[in-house]
Amino acid sequence: MATPTAVPSNTVPALSSERAVNWPKRVKSKLANGLEIVLVESHTIPRFHGSLYFRSGNAAVSHISPGLAEMTATMVRTGTAKRVSRRIEEDLRRLGADLASSSGQDTSAISFAGLSEFAEPLLGLVNELAREASFPETEFERERRQKLEEVKLERTQPAFLASERLRKVLFGDHPYARISPSEEQVAAYKIADLQSIYRASYTPENALMLLVGDFDPQSMLTSIEKIFGNWAGKKPSIPAAASPANPRGRRVYLVHVPGAVQAQILCGCHSITRKHADWVNLGLTNSLYGGAFNSRLVMNIREAKGYTYSPRSSVTPLQQYGYFSVSAAVRNEVVAASLTEIFYELDKLRSLRVPDAELADAQNYLSGVFSMGLATQDGLLSQIATVALNDLPDDYLETYRAKVRAVTPADLQATAQKYFDSANMQIIVVGDRSKIETQAALFGDIEAIDAQGNKLP
Amino acid sequence: MTTRILHKPEISPAATVAAFDAIIAEVQEKGISADELEQLKVKWRSDYYAMLEGGRGGYMPKYGLMHLLACFSLFDGEPQLVNSILDGFLQVTPEQVQAAAKKYLVKENRAIVFRAPVAPPESAGEQEAA
Numbered sequence: 001m002a003t004p005t006a007v008p009s010n011t012v013p014a015l016s017s018e019r020a021v022n023w024p025k026r027v028k029s030k031l032a033n034g035l036e037i038v039l040v041e042s043h044t045i046p047r048f049h050g051s052l053y054f055r056s057g058n059a060a061v062s063h064i065s066p067g068l069a070e071m072t073a074t075m076v077r078t079g080t081a082k083r084v085s086r087r088i089e090e091d092l093r094r095l096g097a098d099l100a101s102s103s104g105q106d107t108s109a110i111s112f113a114g115l116s117e118f119a120e121p122l123l124g125l126v127n128e129l130a131r132e133a134s135f136p137e138t139e140f141e142r143e144r145r146q147k148l149e150e151v152k153l154e155r156t157q158p159a160f161l162a163s164e165r166l167r168k169v170l171f172g173d174h175p176y177a178r179i180s181p182s183e184e185q186v187a188a189y190k191i192a193d194l195q196s197i198y199r200a201s202y203t204p205e206n207a208l209m210l211l212v213g214d215f216d217p218q219s220m221l222t223s224i225e226k227i228f229g230n231w232a233g234k235k236p237s238i239p240a241a242a243s244p245a246n247p248r249g250r251r252v253y254l255v256h257v258p259g260a261v262q263a264q265i266l267c268g269c270h271s272i273t274r275k276h277a278d279w280v281n282l283g284l285t286n287s288l289y290g291g292a293f294n295s296r297l298v299m300n301i302r303e304a305k306g307y308t309y310s311p312r313s314s315v316t317p318l319q320q321y322g323y324f325s326v327s328a329a330v331r332n333e334v335v336a337a338s339l340t341e342i343f344y345e346l347d348k349l350r351s352l353r354v355p356d357a358e359l360a361d362a363q364n365y366l367s368g369v370f371s372m373g374l375a376t377q378d379g380l381l382s383q384i385a386t387v388a389l390n391d392l393p394d395d396y397l398e399t400y401r402a403k404v405r406a407v408t409p410a411d412l413q414a415t416a417q418k419y420f421d422s423a424n425m426q427i428i429v430v431g432d433r434s435k436i437e438t439q440a441a442l443f444g445d446i447e448a449i450d451a452q453g454n455k456l457p
Numbered sequence: 458m459t460t461r462i463l464h465k466p467e468i469s470p471a472a473t474v475a476a477f478d479a480i481i482a483e484v485q486e487k488g489i490s491a492d493e494l495e496q497l498k499v500k501w502r503s504d505y506y507a508m509l510e511g512g513r514g515g516y517m518p519k520y521g522l523m524h525l526l527a528c529f530s531l532f533d534g535e536p537q538l539v540n541s542i543l544d545g546f547l548q549v550t551p552e553q554v555q556a557a558a559k560k561y562l563v564k565e566n567r568a569i570v571f572r573a574p575v576a577p578p579e580s581a582g583e584q585e586a587a
Contacts, residue, residue: 115499
């Protein structure tokens with residue numbers, strides 16, 4: 001074995017230039033019944049990852065009750081006309097496969113992964129779940145009990161209470177305002193509602209099949225046609241949603257949790273969706289502000305001042321609207337100090353140009369993380385799903401790194417001025433009112449609420 | 458070998474351990490069927506490949522492969538074992554499973570940790586109100 005002779009240097013070596021990506025071949029197709037298909041070759045391991053997406057989720061049915069699409073997705077996995085729950089689990093093991101069903105605000109999905117040699121039987125099971133789910137009564141009661149435990153538990157978690165309140169404040173009567181059901185709403189879930197959501201939204205016209213992995217696209221396409229070809233169903237009709245709230249001016253919402261030993265801060269304002277032309281610029285601006293570990297906010301209130309362990313900012317792009325938010329769990333004594341720094345760093349990016357070297361670091365980070373995200377089958381799947389579900393241009397992934405590299409300090413400042421809307425940021429603070437109210441009141445008029453959402457005097 | 462069991466409050470810890478022991482005793486006495494072992498081997502093979510790509514999420518893709526290469530280099534001097542280690546697992550017979558259960562899954566050789574929530578003291582409500 002060779003003995004290392006070089007003396008370790010204490011300076012960071014220069015980055016070499018970024019390597020080209022070998023973009024995987026993609027095959028797009030559409031069956032006569034409307035099912036959209038995207039197949040991506042990735043021969044790294046003899047497996048494949050897939051998702052059967054439906055382009056509607058909790059937001060589309062929130063007029064009936066919050067979280068109903070999610071409960072529908074949960075039930076889809078618990079039994080079909082041909083297989084009971086236990087049989088589904090055994091068959092998955094026999095195929096070396098994993099499978100999950102879930103639903104977010106905008107989409108529902110049956111996601112799966114398994115050995116390439118068993119692709120057909122696994123797709124056969126997916127087909128059964130999408131078309132013949134049987135909604136067994138006993139499974140429904142079990143899932144409902146579990147959901148009740150979940151909603152009880154989440155109401156004890158400050159980060160959940162903060163997100164729930166921010167969404168209410170930013171979205172008002174729009175379905176995006178409702179992120180989780182109450183215990184009463186879960187108790188009132190009806191199996192017939194789940195079945196009608198299933199019949200209306202699990203249809204080929206509403207669906208996108210995305211597969212990434214070790215397979216030949218042409219023979220995979222033949223298999224999909226054979227298995228899903230005689231499926232039929234229209235797009236669901238989704239009621240028009242109310243316009244979201246557009247809160248002007250800073251306002252503070254204090255969610256009172258008696259005895260809390262720290263405070264959860266969450267500030268947010270409306271921003272943009274993935275389809276917007278400013279998306280890459282905003283992603284980079286956010287990465288520099290608080291989206292990465294070496295970002296300004298983290299260096300300031302975590303590293304320099306020690307107010308918190310994990311401050312973060314992010315842009316959440318839902319399908320119809322997006323929002324920007326900043327979060328930090330801080331010690332009770334430094335609520336005002338933390339808010340001051342949060343706004344200072346926002347306003348600094350709006351006021352002063354970013355030094356070239358700092359911008360270059362952020363560009364390297366964002367571009368490098370993006371490249372790593374393409375290295376595995378499930379990483380590719382998530383990137384390609386983003387493109388397909390948001391109807392982004394076909395060359396979105398291919399051109400992403402170049403777009404990140406092209407951002408200038410002037411672009412970044414303009415982006416911060418446009419989207420870091422510090423004058424209209426809504427401020428949520430979750431914690432013990434007696435410890436934090438006077439500090440929070442320095443940043444705007446206060447509305448106090450309890451953990452159940454009731455207004456406090 | 459570590460097993461974690463989360464049981465419902467209405468089931469006692471002793472009853473839970475008894476149910477666990479009954480499953481082990483069945484394997485020790487009757488072994489497992491060839492069909493069940495075949496299912497497990499397919500899942501094992503699939504999970505092995507998945508592990509090569511996964512491990513630390515998007516920030517460190519293929520961590521599993523790096524980790525195995527490091528272990529096989531360090532402990533065996535043979536990084537290429539990453540290509541053949543799976544074969545040994547796929548050759549295991551039902552008899553070997555039964556023999557391993559008899560030899561290793563014995564009560565003399567194990568420790569059990571029960572982690573239970575502490576019941577709040579009776580005066581807790583009054584303290585909170587005070």
